[in-house]
Amino acid sequence: MSDIEIAQRAKMQPIIQLAAEKFGIPAQDLDPYGHYKAKLSLEYVDSLSHQNSMGKLILVTAISPTPAGEGKTTTTVGLGDALNRIGKKAMICLREPSLGPCFGMKGGAAGGGYSQVVPMEDINLHFTGxxxxxxxxxxxxxxxxxxxxxxxxxxxxxxxxxxxxxxxxxxxxxxxxxxxxxxxxxxxxxxxxxxxxxxxxxxxxxxxxxxxxxxxxxxxxxxxxxxxxxxxxxxxxxxxxxxxxxxxxLKDAIKPNIVQTLENNLAIVHGGPFANIAHGCNSVTATQTALRLADYAVTEAGFGADLGAEKFINIKCRAAKLSPSAVVLVATVRALKFHGGVAKDHLNQENLDALKVGFANLERHIHNVTQNYKLPCVVCLNHFTHDTDDETAMVVAKCAELGVKCVISKHWAKGGEGAEELAHSVLELIADETPKLEFLYDDKLPLRDKIETIATRLYGASGIVMSDKIEAELKELQANYGELPICMAKTQMSFSTNPATRGAPSGHTVEISGLKLENGAGFIVAIAGNMMTMPGLPKVPTAEKIDIDDNGVITGLF
Incomplete structure (x- = not known):
């Protein structure tokens, strides 16, 4: 079955009832949008802020995205379901999908297979407005x-x-x-x-x-x-x-949205900035609410760890005083072979040589998480049907050489059951280590040095370049806003500014082509290369495949 067919067959429970049963949330503090989605009142959110205990924060991120797909949202949902299956009190925090990619190239963003949040069509379309x-x-x-x-x-x-x-x-x-x-x-x-x-x-x-x-x-x-x-x-x-x-x-938009997974576990889906042109994280309110309601909050940051996780840490964690207890780094055999030079049409064929070359991308992301941020990390190898035993064994072994555990997870096919080993591994990581998060740069570092630090330490670049005009703009911003963090707008497909450059390039230069002050948000956007803040539709947009029948059943959304 397709993702949408699986979602349409879900046995959802009324969200008011589910919220009360799972977390004791009073009905009067939920504004229902139909039977299966609701907004949580800010008064209730504020009442939670007075409690002293906070849950553990688990960040799910990924390698550099490929056309083969990695399944970061699917993994977030699967891990949350798995933690609940093994008796832990966990809640998932996701971003809301944008209609741009829904009708463009990506399709929906509510997970996949048997690790989804529902009602899937509502979440991917207008949701709660x-x-x-x-x-x-x-x-x-x-x-x-x-x-x-x-x-x-x-x-x-x-x-x-x-x-x-x-x-x-x-x-x-x-x-x-x-x-x-x-x-x-x-x-x-x-x-x-x-x-x-x-x-x-x-x-x-x-x-x-x-x-x-x-x-x-x-x-x-x-x-x-x-x-x-x-x-x-x-x-x-x-x-x-x-x-x-x-x-x-924005009086209602600021309230967190509550939905459920296919396994009837609560998820907060709120806010949706892209990580390639914005800061890529769900709302601070959503994350803090989950941490106060649950023992474990599982959240994701958009695209690869060089974008979403970097901004999650250097912008969101800095502003909200958050610190992940563990990081899950999602990879697939298919995506690693793509980074090793294999064409998309040949990714289902075993290719150990390409896998070995493409592993460099995962290795750099591991290094960035564990060495630059000093956070404990486990690799989730999101399993696909055509993965061979030799391929998965190679990834597991090469991760072990780096001192990082790699878990083969089958949550797409089996839901929470398929991610139970991953859940146990994350819990072991949290129990064994007490991470002390390190930001990539200090607030007082000059803006130019902040940008260069991101480019050299995370992207493997030799440095940054910019025109005299951009240099002058940066000098003006430094005078009044020098202590703000940087939000890089860069292609998600590569560590470089060239989306066609795979693997883990090094020695390249990162051109800063534009700057944008976002004083209300509290950061400065640095646009790298030809990154656009208004994407375009592909030659064959997903919109051409989406339809609705006379009974109101939607097809083609995934």
Whole structure:
């Protein structure tokens, strides 16, 4: 059966009943969206913050993504189900999928096989409306900027120095660069503009890092929308008095969403920034809530460990004072062979030589987790049907040479049962070690050095390069925002800025082609290479395969 067929046959339990049975959450603290999904009230979340005990945080990340797929979300769900199967009180925290990749290349993002969160179609499509609210709040600020200029521009905003674009939650390359205000004075001031995808919006990042409504509103007010005509004085969203209305639009979106796995275990799915163009983590509120409700919170960070895990640690953990007790690094035999040079069409054939070459990618990620962050790590080899015994034995042996345990896991086919060995291995890792998380760089390190540290220590680069214009922008940012962390926007497919470069390249240079201050979120985006903040659809988008019949049954979503 396909993923969607498995999900559609799930025997879901009413979410209000399940939340009460599993974690004693009162019905009055849940806002139901139908029978199987609900939002948790912020009052209840706040009541949990007064307790002293916190669960253990388990971070699931992966090797550099490939077209073969690695199954990071599937592993997160499978591990959470497995921990519950062996008698532990565990909760899963995931990001919400964006419609862009759902209708683009990736399809859905609710797990796969027998390790999924449900209702799968709802989660992958409109869910509880969070992305809509984020997009509207973002575009309200866009409208208020142009309206202010149209009515006299009392703030002296330089229309050529506006940094705030518009957003839409769809891959639409035609919107990357546009002109607004055409048609004469009645339609506003004529200027260049553009669209980003919603998951790249600073409002998304703010929602995911805010701890309560007051923090949300304060962060929204700190957004720098552009500069005055003197070219140096920033203009804030609070100058336009926009933060109150924006926060009002986000009044429900800030509440964590609760759903369930196929095995009827609770999962929080909240927030959805991409890790290749944003910070790639679910909301701080979701993670902290799971840690206060459960003994173990299993969460994921987007794409490979060089992106999602790096930002999880250096941005989210720094801001929220979190520290993972263990890291699960997901790999597949197929993906490692791809990194070893095998074409996608030949990945089902045994190839030990390519596997050995491709292992370099996994090795670097292991090194980054264990040596740069000093975190204990276990490798999850997500099993595929065509994996041979010799191939899996090679990966297990080579991980052992590095002092890291590798567990072959079959959660895609067997759900939590297939990940029980992985669950026991994670628990052993937590029991044996008391990690002391180390950030990759100090707050006071200059911004240029922070970017170079990420490029050299994580990506294996020899250094960074940037134009004189970018150097000047970075110097300006250093003067006022030098202690902010860096959020790298880089291709997820490679350690380099070239998505076609596989394995573990070294000695390359990382070109910084753009910078973006996200003052409300509390970081600076450094755009590497040709990375776009508005993706485009592939030649054959997944949207062509998605359909719905007269009975409302959706097909083609995966």
């Amino acid at each position: 969070d992305f809509h609210a984020i997009g509207v709040a973002h575009n309200l600020l866009s409208a208020m900027i142009d309206n202010h200029i149209n009515h006299g521009n009392a703030l002296d905003i330089d229309p050529r120095r506006i940094k705030w674009k518009r957003v839409v939650d769809m891959n639409d390359r035609a919107l990357r660069q546009i002109t607004v205000g055409q048609g004469g004075p009645a339609n506003g001031y004529l200027r260049e503009d553009g669209f980003d995808i919603v998951v790249a919006s600073e409002v998304m990042a703010i929602l995911c890092l805010a701890t309560n409504r007051a923090d949300l509103k304060e962060r929204l007010g700190r957004i720098v929308i552009g500069y005055k005509s003197d070219r140096v004085t920033p203009v804030y969203a609070s100058d336009l008095k926009a933060q109150g209305a924006m926060a009002a639009l």
